[in-house]
Amino acid sequence: MSFNNLIGNDKIKNVLNESIKNENILHSYLFYGVEGIGKKLFAMNFAKMILCNNKNNKPCEECKSCIEFETKNNPDFFHIEPEGNSIKIDQIRQMQKNILEKPINSSKKVYIIDNADSMTKEAQNCLLKTLEEPQKFIVIILIASNENNILATVKSRCTKMYFQKLTDADIKKFLNEKFSTTNLDENMLKLCNGSISKSIKVIEKTSILNQIKSIVDLLDSNNELDIINQNEVFYNNKDDVYLLLDYMYVLLFEKINTNKLNKNYYINAMELVQNTKNKLFNSNNYDMTIDNMLIKLGK
Ligand SMILES: [Zn+2]
Known part of the structure; x- marks a missing residue:
């Protein structure tokens, strides 16, 4: 199974792996938790697995869908992120138009809404319609560091996945694998505060x-x-x-x-x-x- 190259949050790995195995993919997820702990990497990995056409080994890295995912050309995958400071209603409307079209390579289409907490209120209300009556073949993954900025009505229609900060041991393991560094002192580890992106900064x-x-x-x-x-x-x-x-x-x-x-x-x-x-x-x-x-x- 996948997520092997990702650090921490083992419970979430298990839940997502099980849902792939049992073909029990839900329509909308909210991945939330502090910045820099791998939410986006998890979402990308999950999306790739959902779209992979190989039945037994997802992601196989070999099928058309996997290859096109890697080269950022998968026609069934969409990544929405803020334009300027926010995700605007027009972006959500455009997505909704696109949602009406059936998938091309895979049985599903995946939409990641990155920094979903930057969606304007209008954009969120607009998205709500899609969350209430989703097309059978779509999966929407919202990623947010500050879930308080997301309307309760939107949250209630998503399956929430809370990403925990990484432990100091996880951070050490990551730095060791990535930079062959293990000698970060205790205070620098505290500064990392369980965040991968912060730990990279600390090393630099x-x-x-x-x-x-x-x-x-x-x-x-x-x-x-x-x-x-x-x-x-x-x-x-x-x-x-x-x-x-x-x-x-x-x-x-x-x-x-x-x-x-x-x-x-x-x-x-x-x-x-x-x-x-x-x-x-x-x-x-x-x-x-x-x-x-x-x-x-x-x-
Ligand atoms: Zn594949």
Whole structure:
């Protein structure tokens, strides 16, 4: 059976494999759970298995459907994603027109709606009609990180599959297989927060994250000037600032346990880092926001 190359969420693997085996594919699914844990890979794999024409070994990778799936030419597979910031009603209408046509290669047609939580309310209400009276041969898979943005009426018509965060052991296994790396320290693992995509980022940015660790270690020395002079690493890595601040947060939390004398200082520092994240989100003065944080940390 498939999903062998995917990490974690074994229960979902079993359920989907069973439904393929028993030819019990439902009309609509909602795959949800935090960002970066493989929901889309699962959905793609599932779609390929549904469409595969080989009875006993899905996906066989050899039939017309499998080959066309790999080359992104499978006429029975459709991938819908946001245009700009959202999935709009016109996209859903277009899909509904397409749904009326019978499958070409396979017995089913699969529609993945990626970032389904970005569908406008109008788009969702429009989709509802299809979910209420689906054509026999269609399967719709909604993928969402924030299921709160999906209307209850839409959710109630989907079979919900909750994807759990991966365990630290899963993340280690993944990094070992992909990058031959096993020596991620505990704090960096915490930063990954069970997300594959975040763990890839952490590996790519390890040297910068180590600079952040040096800054947090400096806080013990109480040398104000040394701390303020560390702004370069933030100035040079604007695109990754949220990752850097998240790592600072993890390290500060760790300090509370190892440096009990300064417990209150570190609690305040964590709050400061969190506030800085919020400020950066709304502010257009990046450098000043970073400097303010470092000045306050140095006091
Ligand atoms: Zn096949």
